Amino acid sequence: QVQLVESGGGLVQAGGSLRLSCAASGMFFSTYAMGWFRQAPGKEREFVAAISWGGGSTVYADSVKGRFTISRDNAKNTVYLQMNSLKVEDTAVYLCAAKNLRWTWPRDNDVSFWGQGTQVTVSS
Numbered sequence: 001q002v003q004l005v006e007s008g009g010g011l012v013q014a015g016g017s018l019r020l021s022c023a024a025s026g027m028f029f030s031t032y033a034m035g036w037f038r039q040a041p042g043k044e045r046e047f048v049a050a051i052s053w054g055g056g057s058t059v060y061a062d063s064v065k066g067r068f069t070i071s072r073d074n075a076k077n078t079v080y081l082q083m084n085s086l087k088v089e090d091t092a093v094y095l096c097a098a099k100n101l102r103w104t105w106p107r108d109n110d111v112s113f114w115g116q117g118t119q120v121t122v123s124s
Helices: none
Strands: 003-007 010-013 018-025 032-039 046-051 058-060 068-073 078-083 092-100 118-123
Touching: 003 092, 018 032, 018 092, 018 118, 032 068, 032 078, 046 068, 046 078, 058 068
Parallel strands: 010 118
Antiparallel strands: 003 018, 018 078, 032 046, 032 092, 046 058, 068 078, 092 118
């Protein structure tokens, strides 16, 4: 059974930092491109960042470019999202996503597996 479990969310002041983690199990992690999406109340889910199965390629939404960094550790079956210079508009539930040997970001209709999400709240 595949599981993606996010952690690291919380409440932070604007300008602060958080590091999200997504631990995967039940899957051959290194064959999956991994990504992060987010969904704020009343808004559609939006793409944040993604990293290729070997970690050599990354892609970011324009809204987070230069502030967020995605990385992965295939030995630990974990993907990370380092979020710096957080803004109030970054407030959302952040979801981890896995795509099996596909690089089709920012599409979300072909995600193989989703995590349950972790709440990030940025206060002013």
